[in-house]
Amino acid sequence: MRLHSLALRDFRGVKDRIVRFRALGTTVVVGDNEVGKSSLVEAFGLIFDLPDDSKSTRIKDIQPVGQDVGPEVTAELSLGGRELTYTKRWLKNRSTELTIVEPDGRRQSWTGREAHNEAERLFKQNVDPVLWQTLMVSQGQSLVLPTPADAEPLITAVTAESGTPVDGASMPLVTAVEHEYLRYWTPRGKPTGDFARSAKAVSAAELGAAQALQAMDEVRSDIRRAERLNLDLEDVTARLTDHLAGVEELRERKQATDEILLRRDSVRSRAETGRARLENHTRTRLDRERLLDEVERFTKYETELAARRGDAELVARTAAETVQAAEAALAEVVELKDLRRTDVQAAERRVADLMDRAELDRLIGQQTELVDVRARIAAAGTILDRIKVDDAIVAGLEDARAAVVEARAALAAGVPEVTVRRLGPEPVELTGTGLSATGSSGAGSSGAGMPAAGSPRAGSSAARASGAALSSAGLDGGGSAPAELGFDESAELLVSGELVVGVPGQVEVTVRAGGEAATLRSRVDDAVRRETDLLKKAGVKDVAAARDLLRKADTATAELNEARRTEKSLTSGGDPGERIAVLTARLGVDDEAETEAAGDKQPAVEGVPGQMSLFEEFASPHDTLFDEVASPHGTLFDDFEVPEPKPDDLAGAQRILDAAREALAEAERLLSDAEFAVAQARKAADEDRSEAQNARARSELAGERLAAAVEELEAARAVLDDDAVAAAEAEATTEVEAVLEELTVVQEQADEAGADQVAGELTHALAVATRLQGERDTLRDALRTTEGRLEQSGRDGLATRRDLAELELAAVRAEHESLARRAEAAQRVYETLSRHRAAAQTKYSEPLQTRIESLGRSVYGPTFRVWLDDDLAVAERELDGVRLRVDALSTGAQEQLAIITRLAISHLVSTGEGSVPVIFDDALGWSDKARLRDMGALLGRAGDHGQVIVLTCMPDRYEYVPKATFIKLDG
Amino acid sequence: MDSLTFLHSSDWQLGMMRRFLGPDGQARWGQARLDAVARIGAVAERTGAAFVVVTGDVFEHNQVERQTILRACEALKRIPVPVVLLPGNHDALEPGSLWTSSQWLAHAPGHVTVLTETTPFRILPGVEIVGAPWRSRRPLSDPAAPGYAGLEVDPAVDSAAGPATIRILLAHGQLTSLSGGMSEVPTIDQAAMEAAVTDGRLQYVGLGDRHSTTRVTDRIWFSGTQEVTSPEEDAPGNVLKVTIGDGIEVEPIRVGAWHMVDHRVELFDEESITALEDWFAELPDKERTYVRLAGDGSLSLPLLTRLDTIIDAQGEVFASVERWTKFWTVRPAPDAADLESLQLSGPARAAMEELRQALAGGDEGAGAALSLMHRLARDAG
Numbered sequence A: 001m002r003l004h005s006l007a008l009r010d011f012r013g014v015k016d017r018i019v020r021f022r023a024l025g026t027t028v029v030v031g032d033n034e035v036g037k038s039s040l041v042e043a044f045g046l047i048f049d050l051p052d053d054s055k056s057t058r059i060k061d062i063q064p065v066g067q068d069v070g071p072e073v074t075a076e077l078s079l080g081g082r083e084l085t086y087t088k089r090w091l092k093n094r095s096t097e098l099t100i101v102e103p104d105g106r107r108q109s110w111t112g113r114e115a116h117n118e119a120e121r122l123f124k125q126n127v128d129p130v131l132w133q134t135l136m137v138s139q140g141q142s143l144v145l146p147t148p149a150d151a152e153p154l155i156t157a158v159t160a161e162s163g164t165p166v167d168g169a170s171m172p173l174v175t176a177v178e179h180e181y182l183r184y185w186t187p188r189g190k191p192t193g194d195f196a197r198s199a200k201a202v203s204a205a206e207l208g209a210a211q212a213l214q215a216m217d218e219v220r221s222d223i224r225r226a227e228r229l230n231l232d233l234e235d236v237t238a239r240l241t242d243h244l245a246g247v248e249e250l251r252e253r254k255q256a257t258d259e260i261l262l263r264r265d266s267v268r269s270r271a272e273t274g275r276a277r278l279e280n281h282t283r284t285r286l287d288r289e290r291l292l293d294e295v296e297r298f299t300k301y302e303t304e305l306a307a308r309r310g311d312a313e314l315v316a317r318t319a320a321e322t323v324q325a326a327e328a329a330l331a332e333v334v335e336l337k338d339l340r341r342t343d344v345q346a347a348e349r350r351v352a353d354l355m356d357r358a359e360l361d362r363l364i365g366q367q368t369e370l371v372d373v374r375a376r377i378a379a380a381g382t383i384l385d386r387i388k389v390d391d392a393i394v395a396g397l398e399d400a401r402a403a404v405v406e407a408r409a410a411l412a413a414g415v416p417e418v419t420v421r422r423l424g425p426e427p428v429e430l431t432g433t434g435l436s437a438t439g440s441s442g443a444g445s446s447g448a449g450m451p452a453a454g455s456p457r458a459g460s461s462a463a464r465a466s467g468a469a470l471s472s473a474g475l476d477g478g479g480s481a482p483a484e485l486g487f488d489e490s491a492e493l494l495v496s497g498e499l500v501v502g503v504p505g506q507v508e509v510t511v512r513a514g515g516e517a518a519t520l521r522s523r524v525d526d527a528v529r530r531e532t533d534l535l536k537k538a539g540v541k542d543v544a545a546a547r548d549l550l551r552k553a554d555t556a557t558a559e560l561n562e563a564r565r566t567e568k569s570l571t572s573g574g575d576p577g578e579r580i581a582v583l584t585a586r587l588g589v590d591d592e593a594e595t596e597a598a599g600d601k602q603p604a605v606e607g608v609p610g611q612m613s614l615f616e617e618f619a620s621p622h623d624t625l626f627d628e629v630a631s632p633h634g635t636l637f638d639d640f641e642v643p644e645p646k647p648d649d650l651a652g653a654q655r656i657l658d659a660a661r662e663a664l665a666e667a668e669r670l671l672s673d674a675e676f677a678v679a680q681a682r683k684a685a686d687e688d689r690s691e692a693q694n695a696r697a698r699s700e701l702a703g704e705r706l707a708a709a710v711e712e713l714e715a716a717r718a719v720l721d722d723d724a725v726a727a728a729e730a731e732a733t734t735e736v737e738a739v740l741e742e743l744t745v746v747q748e749q750a751d752e753a754g755a756d757q758v759a760g761e762l763t764h765a766l767a768v769a770t771r772l773q774g775e776r777d778t779l780r781d782a783l784r785t786t787e788g789r790l791e792q793s794g795r796d797g798l799a800t801r802r803d804l805a806e807l808e809l810a811a812v813r814a815e816h817e818s819l820a821r822r823a824e825a826a827q828r829v830y831e832t833l834s835r836h837r838a839a840a841q842t843k844y845s846e847p848l849q850t851r852i853e854s855l856g857r858s859v860y861g862p863t864f865r866v867w868l869d870d871d872l873a874v875a876e877r878e879l880d881g882v883r884l885r886v887d888a889l890s891t892g893a894q895e896q897l898a899i900i901t902r903l904a905i906s907h908l909v910s911t912g913e914g915s916v917p918v919i920f921d922d923a924l925g926w927s928d929k930a931r932l933r934d935m936g937a938l939l940g941r942a943g944d945h946g947q948v949i950v951l952t953c954m955p956d957r958y959e960y961v962p963k964a965t966f967i968k969l970d971g
Numbered sequence B: 001m002d003s004l005t006f007l008h009s010s011d012w013q014l015g016m017m018r019r020f021l022g023p024d025g026q027a028r029w030g031q032a033r034l035d036a037v038a039r040i041g042a043v044a045e046r047t048g049a050a051f052v053v054v055t056g057d058v059f060e061h062n063q064v065e066r067q068t069i070l071r072a073c074e075a076l077k078r079i080p081v082p083v084v085l086l087p088g089n090h091d092a093l094e095p096g097s098l099w100t101s102s103q104w105l106a107h108a109p110g111h112v113t114v115l116t117e118t119t120p121f122r123i124l125p126g127v128e129i130v131g132a133p134w135r136s137r138r139p140l141s142d143p144a145a146p147g148y149a150g151l152e153v154d155p156a157v158d159s160a161a162g163p164a165t166i167r168i169l170l171a172h173g174q175l176t177s178l179s180g181g182m183s184e185v186p187t188i189d190q191a192a193m194e195a196a197v198t199d200g201r202l203q204y205v206g207l208g209d210r211h212s213t214t215r216v217t218d219r220i221w222f223s224g225t226q227e228v229t230s231p232e233e234d235a236p237g238n239v240l241k242v243t244i245g246d247g248i249e250v251e252p253i254r255v256g257a258w259h260m261v262d263h264r265v266e267l268f269d270e271e272s273i274t275a276l277e278d279w280f281a282e283l284p285d286k287e288r289t290y291v292r293l294a295g296d297g298s299l300s301l302p303l304l305t306r307l308d309t310i311i312d313a314q315g316e317v318f319a320s321v322e323r324w325t326k327f328w329t330v331r332p333a334p335d336a337a338d339l340e341s342l343q344l345s346g347p348a349r350a351a352m353e354e355l356r357q358a359l360a361g362g363d364e365g366a367g368a369a370l371s372l373m374h375r376l377a378r379d380a381g
Helices: A039-050 A057-062 A112-126 A131-137 A152-162 A168-184 A193-385 A391-414 A455-477 A515-538 A545-570 A577-588 A592-604 A609-618 A650-719 A722-753 A755-796 A798-860 A891-909 A931-942 B017-048 B066-077 B101-107 B189-196 B271-284 B301-317 B336-342 B346-360 B364-380
Strands: A002-011 A014-020 A025-030 A072-079 A082-089 A095-101 A107-113 A417-421 A426-438 A488-502 A507-513 A865-868 A874-879 A882-885 A916-920 A947-952 A964-970 B005-011 B052-054 B081-083 B110-115 B121-124 B128-132 B166-172 B204-208 B221-223 B238-244 B248-254 B259-267 B289-301 B320-332
Touching: A002 A039, A002 A947, A014 B364, A025 B166, A039 A057, A039 A082, A039 A112, A039 A916, A072 A112, A082 A112, A095 A112, A107 A112, A107 B289, A112 A722, A131 A891, A168 A193, A193 A545, A193 A650, A193 A722, A193 A755, A193 A798, A391 A515, A391 A545, A417 B248, A488 A515, A515 A545, A515 B166, A650 A947, A755 B101, A798 A865, A798 A891, A798 A931, A798 B017, A798 B346, A874 A891, A891 A916, A891 A931, A931 A947, A964 B017, B005 B017, B005 B259, B017 B066, B017 B221, B017 B238, B017 B289, B017 B320, B066 B101, B110 B238, B166 B189, B189 B204, B189 B221, B204 B238, B259 B320, B271 B289, B271 B301, B289 B301, B301 B320, B301 B364, B320 B364, B336 B346, B336 B364, B346 B364
Parallel strands: A025 A947, A025 A964, A916 A947, B005 B052, B052 B081, B081 B110, B128 B166, B166 B204, B204 B221, B259 B289, B289 B320
Antiparallel strands: A002 A014, A002 A072, A072 A082, A082 A095, A095 A107, A417 A488, A426 A488, A488 A507, A865 A874, A874 A882, B005 B238, B121 B128, B238 B248
């Protein structure tokens, strides 16, 4: 196919344009974006694809927007040697016109649908769609490497070039072979489908058959085992039978020998009896011999012991005497010691007496002094007790006196003074209160004679008042009012209260002092009362006496204190009285003598020297009591006697005491020696005595035993005398020897008959029989078990099972073998065919590869090589010795390779009927300047063989294309 | 004396499997073997036989499945006269023997006697059966000898009146003369046995183990199996009717219904294939016939394909048709015409040519591949 021209009207943005292409060579259509370059390609596609009445959106899309016009395309092209002019208008004023000029010049025209159909038919007939698609590179597709294997014109071309015949009729065969292969094998060559399943079935059947076979093998081995067991069982049974016969024989033999053994037992028992009797007789003889021996031995022994007893008793007696002598000596020494102790005690007592006496004297003196002092203390205390006056009381008294004087004076001045005088016989009675007689009254005796008058109540009260008045009057020297006036008596009274002067039966005068008077009166009374109280309290008559007493009290106090100090010093060592009482009691009877002797005290002390000489005179020996035991020193004190000391000679007494003590110590030493001697003597005596007792006891025992032995011997002899004993023994010995001889004979018989072995043999034989029986039973059990198992195998039909399993195995095996044969055949065919196809493919690819490489070398130089895959697509490229997969190349290189491949394909098919233009829409966008030059040259050369159409907006990319026709499209 | 008629059969081998028959054929064949037993019953009735003896291998194994035993018992019941069975090598009286199993003992019909001893069994007045039952699969000596070892020569044998007692020996085993010395177990001492017949101790010897009816002497016979078991057997499927009177008369009567056939063909052209087709067509009882084909020759690919089709189709008609692998050497012989007719070109043609040459070089696999490719190309074309 050659495209000569394309005319577009109202097509997208194109109003009206016609573009003419060179039938051979390269046409570069240059135009800016959107100017309609791609529309040219699109229009060419549409005119063949869609009829004029098409409602396709592709048609709607090409209508200029907003214009109600019909897009129209006219294409002029050569197709299979014909020249076509094909016009189509869609949407508005639809029309289709086709005019064909045959090679022979005939011209034909179609319109409408017929025109479309005819054009479509011609196109399909002459243009291989794959090749068309391959060589028409629309925008953005320039990188895609073509895979042209299915493009018939290419195949035809390469076939023609390679010289290999066309494989047209083989394609269905290839499919069939592959299909057959895949029935049995996976694409990777593994068994699959029925073939694989049958292999598995064979394995399973083999397993089943093996198991069934094994089961039968077990059955067979069980049969063999059972056969063997049967044989063994027969053998053992036979042996057992034989053996049992032997056992029976042994049993009979044993019965025979048992008789001999019985006899031997009887003789044996007799021999034992005889031997026992002999032993009895021998024992009797030995007993007798022992008795005789004992009697002899005990007699001798008894005599020895009696002698030893006499000796021991003598020794014991001597020892007892020694003890008595020692004890007597000890008693004497004890006595001496007692005497010495008495002396010591007397001396001690004397010393104590002397010391007590001295103490008593001192105490008595002290006591006398103490009595005196205490008498003084008592006297001073008495005085002080009597005196109740002190400095405060005296001061109080003086104040009270002053107050009385002051109050009286005030009263005297303030109250009426009444003077009453009895003039007649008539008694005049004076009663009242607050009355006091003035000093001037002359009634010194009147008070005493005044009787109690008036009513008891009034009289008593008046009397008291008058008494008080009188008393107070008496104390301060004033007179109180008399109750009655004697004849001619008068009373001058100061009335501070009320005065009633009555003459019974005659008159009664009442004088009352005014208010003032009563107050004054009470003041006086108070002062007097206070003074009186004080005086009473002090126990004095008046103030002067009080002062006197105060002085006396001071003196007594001083004395008392001094006496107390003295007493305290005297009693600091305790009450001398008690001590005196103790000493007095101790001295006791000497009290009086001492009292008397107090006067002789001095002369006693003077007599001390005389007494010492007297003491020395006593030291002369006159006692021989201790001759036997006395020590050599003993003589020093033999004549010692406690001297009578002179009274009050304390030092002398002390010395006497020391001497006495020394003598006592000596006596004690003597005593301990004597005691030791006694103890020794006693011990020796005890030992000798017990020795004597032992000797006696032993002697007595020996006597007893001798008596017993003699008695026993007598008794034995009474039963059997000594000669008879010996005879009996000899007889028993003979008897035993005879029986033993008989036993030997019987034993020989038994040995001869093997009697002792038979029992053992029988036992052994029985054991063997038992073992054989056990063996037989074991075999029988094993046989039964095996037979049982076989019975079960029979029930299970194991042989049938095995046969079935083998049958099954044979069947699946046969099937598998058949399948395997078929699979192998399929594989063989598949592999053989594939190998041949691959070889052919390699041959086909060679022209294309050569063409690509030749074109490529003009761009890349002589090291450029390519490899094609089964689909004739470029798979790898080598440059300068570096081989790379296509997808590993740079984008530019990929694009260049794609263009080169297309040009090569175009070149290959250009000569054939089915050639098509190569159309590049906007390619080479990825190539650099240097490459562009080379690619340009390539494109130019490609134009030598075919029609190349380049659509671009970058004309400079193609400026190196030689002999290219440039067509500029304007907007 | 009156003549005695009885039937002699052997080698029933009930429970036997034949793998070449396929499951369906196996079932039918197994049933046929039982049917043949039943037919023996019919023969006994028809011929007035006094009893039936079976000389060994009644069962295929001691461990056959229960079904086989029960069905055998049912078949035995169809025999209206007493039956005497002898244990053979397949069903020896070994431990675990079928004959002592509860399965057999529980179901065995009352008129059936199994010879388990060598003591004479008086089946009728004046008729004794002695047997030599197999006690093991591997006897150590002449398996028949124990059956007649204890017999004494009847002094009356030479008298014209004949023997007072008719003695029939039942034995199982191979005769050296017939086994060709290939037997694994001791064979029967034929001379001794014939001597026992000659001196009148035995009036008839019924043998088993050989599946083809075989006359050894007038009085010594193999009855053969009641139904064929292998194509090698030349006279199977009979029961012997034995009549002992003044002399002896033995008559084979067919009771089998199956055929097992070996067929040998030479295949080299279309005609030979047609001849084979005709041969198949003429065979009777096809559904009860097993054919084992031995073949030699070479065929063009289309003829080979046709042969396959024929054998395949006959396999459906017959009980079984089998290529006898050992003797099947039919080769494809593709000629140039075959290939040209396929109009192959390019790689396909090259591939086929390669296979053809490999086949010519003796590559068996190439033959199958070539046939396949031929078929595929033909179908694809």
